[in-house]
Amino acid sequence: MQTKTIAVDGIPMRWLEDGAGDGLPVVMIHGIPTSPALWREVMPRVTGGRCLAWEMVGYGGSMDAGRDRDISVAAQAGYLLDWMDELALGRAILCGHDLGGGVAQIAAVRRPEACAGLLLTNAICYDSWPIPSVKSMRAMGGALEHVPDGMLKPMLAMFYKRGHDDDEAARAALQAHWPHYQAQDxxxxxxxxxKALNVEDTKAVADRLPTLKVPARVVWGDDDQFQKLAYGERLARDLGAPLRHIPGGKHFTPEDHPDVLAEELNALIAEVHRTEEP
Structure with missing residues (x-):
């Protein structure tokens, strides 16, 4: 697995890459407060394809690139498509979690020809976000901006703990994602x-989801308190997609249940190939 960087319209963009092959690439998109490392256990389990875990501008190792730039979910969809163009990926299977799921939805609606397939797991959608705890932290505004690392780290640790199935997975998440915050103010x-979170971004494309007509899958941790199961059920209906339940699963499914995510991705890849056979 390699970390790669390229400048796209003057914006440094980073991603993790694993695998190779001539098949359609799989582009994975993380959410908040994570980074491409969210997919670290899923990528090696995806067979027969090239996996690229893209880093949203202003997140992960690219936090500094978010200064004085629009880093809303809608803007991220534009950055993603520009990055795909720069890499000449053409069409790809888009796989998104949390905010990354919103990015994937918007990108697919904006440019359907770029989306060969869609997998969403515990993703923002419709009016499901921002969640109450994020709204509360956002309301703190400037006060939170000056919180020292000694206070921010426990806040993020608690967020991970609430969103993971067990404490060990939450600690691993903190170890994977905290260093980016620690290193970049x-x-x-x-x-x-x-501050960049705006529910209108997903509401604006909600009525277009049933028109996508691409192979799709929805995977949901049934006990997620951040993105409730009812939203996953609605996505599955609108996309005409099967819904894979993870009983007892919480929010950070790629880290807690990489086998399930990889299994569904591999099934989606096979389905996309079948539909595109001459």
Whole structure:
């Protein structure tokens, strides 16, 4: 697995890449407060394809690139498509979690020809977000921006703990994602991320989801308190997609249940190939 960087219209963009092959690439998109490392256990389990876990601008190792830029979910969809163009990916299977699921939905609606398939897991959608705890932190505004690392780290640790199935997985998430905040003026970056959240971004494409007509799958942790199961059920209906329940699963499914995500991705890849056979 390699970390790669390229400048796209003057914006440094990073991603993790694993695998190779001539098949359609799989583009994975993380959410908040994570990074492409969210997919670290899923990528090696995806067979027969090239996996690219794209880093949203202003997140992960690219937090500094988010200064004075629009880092809303809608803007991220544009950055994603520009990055795909720069890499000449053409069409790809889009796989999104949390905010990344919203990015995938918007990108697919904006440019259906770029989306060969769609997998969404515990993703923002419709009016499901921002969640109450994020709204509360966002309301703190400038005060939170100046919180020292010694206070921000426990806040994020608690967020991970609420969203993972067990404490060990939550600790692993903190170890994977916290260093980016620690290295890049994390409190200010976190505030920028939260201030950019706008539910109108997903509401604007909600009525277009049933028109996508691409192979799709929805995977949901049934006990997610951030993105409730009812939203996953609605996505599955609108996309005409099967819904894979994860009983007892919470929010961060790619880290807690990489086998399930990889199994569904592999099934989606096979389905896309079948539909495109001459």
């Amino acid at each position: 994390g409190a200010a970056a976190f505030v920028r991320q939260m």
